[in-house]
Amino acid sequence: MSEPLFGKIALIGIGLIGGSIALEARKRGLAKHIVAATRSAETAALANKLKLADHCGTDLAEACRDADLVIVCTPVGACGPATKAIASALKPGCIVSDVGSVKQTVIADMAPHIPEGVHFVPAHPVAGTENSGPEAALLDLFQGRWCILTPLPDSDADAVAKLEAFWKGLGSQVERIDAKDHDRILAITSHLPHLIAYTIVGTADDLGGHLNSEVLKFAAGGFRDFTRIAASDPTMWRDVFMNNREAVLEVLQRFQEDLFYLQRAIRWGEGDKLFDLFTRTREIRRALIHLHQA
């Protein structure tokens, strides 16, 4: 068997994403050692019990000592502080990356703490479930899904190539795009759908009185899917909305306009307008299936 891509990998945060990276990297033999560190002793104990990494502790800096690749897998809002905490332990030539669902603010938060001689290459695997914590970690989570790299203009080319090889090794397809484009694309494909799902489940819950239990009881196809999405981790998603504010507000504005258009069509009995949109969206689904992303 060929030499692993990395000697030692350190994962900072070991929930759904960090834990899945650990499982998959071990299975695919991408590193000799895989260590992790997390904030709480409880999560560390659970990660150790589940044998996600070789070892998981609570000293973030200690975990990064001698690491060739460090991936920060915390909620977006914790990426800056976590990087600050590990900075002094990073060895020259080490690659530091992350998995945050927002890229511009995470880059702004992490970059200032990266020492000279350490390579920073931001990334975002577009894969996940609504579950969180070490117990949510899964093999095959990244299989066939995209991982977006958003290198900085001065990112080291070899480091970018090596991180790309790593994500391909985990089963992903890799694409490099601009951090700003990333944030705009994800605002519409992921952040807005989550915001909408959270909203509608809340609205349904507020329809108090005798309807409330019936609403849950007869949860049909549509609503059921929304409750699943709206069960996603509150901390992660608060951080996403606080950190991708501009792009989310912009697509939200467009969405509101479009929804008012349909609202008006319903009010005035203009069925054709609905029919035309519904026909168009059906085609989009077919396009997605064609792209194997459905």
Added chain:
Amino acid sequence: MSEPLFGKIALIGIGLIGGSIALEARKRGLAKHIVAATRSAETAALANKLKLADHCGTDLAEACRDADLVIVCTPVGACGPATKAIASALKPGCIVSDVGSVKQTVIADMAPHIPEGVHFVPAHPVAGTENSGPEAALLDLFQGRWCILTPLPDSDADAVAKLEAFWKGLGSQVERIDAKDHDRILAITSHLPHLIAYTIVGTADDLGGHLNSEVLKFAAGGFRDFTRIAASDPTMWRDVFMNNREAVLEVLQRFQEDLFYLQRAIRWGEGDKLFDLFTRTREIRRALIHLHQA
């Protein structure tokens, strides 16, 4: 084996729902004969090729002759005209029902055409997929799902009981509720989620320029689910919105208010408000799982 519940069943419309009723009723031995009729010769031919009913034709009235149970399985907007077309062929004592996703307007459209001595019992199986047409018909579609009966004050008690037995025979749980409550509950659990999904997929598609193909390519969890919902049949859903206007506009208004609240929280950086809602919606998902409807 005991005598089947019905001698002859006639299904008017043989797509996802009509076709699934035919398959399941035959498998479970609920009728001696199951015939169907639909508008177009193409759909009839497909239904015959798939052997959904014993026979499918295009003469709606002819199919209903001597039937003990007739279920109108067309889009909501076609229920009235279809009932008018079959009225003269209905025998005394026959039960007429439907499967429409809206109940008040369907009742208003169908009831005037029901002859003296024929029993009208409206129903709505809360089960489905985003596919339509005869090829979408499935066994086990109704298994464990609710079927809501919305009998009229003067509905014949024996006829209601017999229809209830039929839906239980198809695997459903049955509940009787008021048509008005039905329409309000479904507006939030099914109609609004569909409207939102259609809207957001349209909004994403309109984000033209170079982002468009990327939007599809990186369709993450949230958006993927929405495109599936937004692939549902345009005619069926146009009819639903045109026929449940009041209830949909009312919940849409509430939803808009709730969404503006979150929009404002994002704009002003009030993460706590988001976190609180996201925590509450997570509980609702748990309640649903507890009710075995997730």
